[in-house]
Amino acid sequence: MTPLAPPRPRGLGGEGAAILVLGCLIALAAILRFWNIGGQSLWLDELWTAAQSDPGLAFGQWLEEWILGDVHPPLYIYLMRQWQQFFGAGEISLRLPSVLFSLGFIGTAALIPGWTSSPFRRWLLAGWFACTPAAVIYAQEARVYALLLMLSAAAVLLSVAIARRIEAGQPILRPCLALSAVILVAEYSHYFGALVGFGCFAALTGFAVIRDRSRLGTILVSGSMALLLFLPWLIFHAAHITDQLSGSFWITNNWERSLSQAARLAVGLPLLCAVMAAAIMLAFAARPGRLCRADGFVPVVALALMLGGALLISLHTPVITDRNLLILLPPFFLLAVTLIDRLRMVLPGGLRFLAVVVGIAVPVIGLGASAQRLSAEVKDQWREAAAQVTGLPGCGQAILPVYRWPEEFYAYYLPPADRPHLNSVTLEQGAFGLATAWMPLVSIGTCPLLIWAGHVGGDALTGEVAQALGIPRDRIVVARTKGHMLLLDHRDLERASGS
Structure with a gap:
């Protein structure tokens, strides 16, 4: 029977202090997730979540208008729909589930049994999970990525635990069923969850082929369950988003930028992430036998297959963004933490201490990068833009x-009395010239507002509006907030303000 862990060296006096430091970092990172969580308005994607998860919509209307045409599976939005029904649609309320999922992401390192027998390694991975900017930033956004990170981490750690049980000759049925359930939830939450499932179950299949082929049946059946229970929705949904899968998608593949941004989200500094990746590759090159162990083989193969699967999909439909690549973070962190812990156990005194310092320095850097980004980042200013709109003179009933x-996006920050006056417009020309939707804009009394263009910037839109309305470009005034343009007629603005 293969031992689950190498013998521990003597003289680990610094381990308790290191765990105490990691515990403090985890506590600070947990607090940071709540810091100023409602300070900025929801931005475009979060407003999409708010509108998609409106519990006031009948189920059929919700499915038809908001789910079938979206490129994401429905589980996260369904959960938010239930959440909104009980806890409301306020900014903090909508973001709170992401905080809870992000705390669960930390908890996977501590609570999932069997992936390691080293308490230090558990604390170290929990510290890295707690302080990575990816987890802190997406904990404050009403989006699916905090949930995806938690499920990806749970899947990878469960996979390593299963592989260790194979090494030890222990039963694997229950953890395999648990892994199948986690993958199924991940698949219905985000389509990259299917890549996580593919990577984890393929890695376990390969490990079983190497170590114990009698376990193949359990692994293949569990993996097939996760796929077959997801396949009906995949086929059904694909028929409704065919036009978005033809290669013309809103995402533009930019691997260099996406990998750089993903590295920044992982540890705060792309160069540090690159150094960590190089160190991991050098360690396996020096000791290739480590690839035959559970904590080496499973995360390496899973990470490679997830990345390769994303690359293959992107050849047909652009899907590569820094946030989608966050599924690579749990196996990458697991490999880095394993390397640091092994160095700590085999190196002599001074170098052993240095390994511990490096292990703690990474989450410290990540925590600092997280705090800096949260304090400096300015989201789309939908709240501020709505305040400008409602503050314009003469626009009360316009x-x-x-x-x-x-319209639901604009309505979120408007007073209830103003919401019925919203009117969606386009720049399309009708059969008799200007589209009828634009006709009321020509004479709107003393209200200077022509159009509120949320999350739109650039002078091209201003010129198009001026041309469509048949007024000179220099009579258009643009009031800007981040991600917004409030287009005003200069004459009406002067008359309304009395200047």
């Missing part, structure tokens, strides 16, 4: 034309 996005 038509409020909005451009490009659903």
Whole structure:
């Protein structure tokens, strides 16, 4: 029977202090997730979540209008729909589930049994999970990525635990069923969850082929369950988003930028992430036998297959973004933490201490990068833009034309009395010239507002609006907030303000 862990060296006096430091870092990172969580307005993607998860919509209407045409599976939005029904649609309320998922992401390192027998390694991985900017930043956004990170970490750690049980000759049925359930939830939450499942079950299959082929049946059946229970939805949904899978997608593949941004989200500094990756590869090159162990083989193969699967999909449909690549973070962190812990156990005194310092320095850097980004980042200012709109003189009962996005997005920050006046417009020309949707804009009384263009920037739109309305470009005034343009007629603005 293969031992689950190498013998521990003597004289680990610094381990307790290191765990105490890691515990403090985890506590600080948990607090940081709540810091100023409602300070900035929801931005475009979060407003999409708010509108998609409106519990006031009948189930059929919700499915038809918001789910079938979206490129994401429905589970996260369904969970948010239930959440909103009980806890409301306020900014903090909508973001709170992401905080909880992000705390669960930390908890996977501590609570999933069997992936390691080293308490230090558990604390070290929990510290890295706690302080990575990816987890801290997406903990404050009403989006699916905190949930995806938690499920990806749970899947990878369960896979390593299963592989260790194979090494030890122990039963694997229950953890395999648990892994199948985690993957199924991940698949219905985000389509990259299917890549996580593919990577984990393929890695376990390969490990069983190497170590114990009698376990192949359990692994293949469990993996097939996760796929077959997801396949009906995949086939059904694909028929509704065919036009978005033809290669013309809103994402533009930019691997260099996406990998750089993903590295920044992982540890705060792309160079540090590159050094860690190089150190991992050198360690396996020096000791290739480590690849035959559970904590080496499973995360390496899973990471490679996830990345390779994303690359293959991107050849047909652009899907590569830094946030989608976050599924690579759990296996990457696991490999790095394993390397640091092994160095700590085999190196002599001074170098052993240096390994511990490096292990703690990474989450310290990540925590600092997280705090800096949260304090400096400015989201789309939908709240501020709405305040400008409602503060314009003479616009109390005027038509409020909005451009490009659903009216529900603009309505979120408007007073209830103003919401019925929203009117979606386009720049399309009708059979008799100007589209009828634009006709009321020509004479809107003393209200200077022509159009509120949420999450849109650039002078091209201003010129198009001026041309469509038949007024000179220099009579258009643009009031900007981040991600927004409030297009105003200069004459009406002067008359309304009395200047």
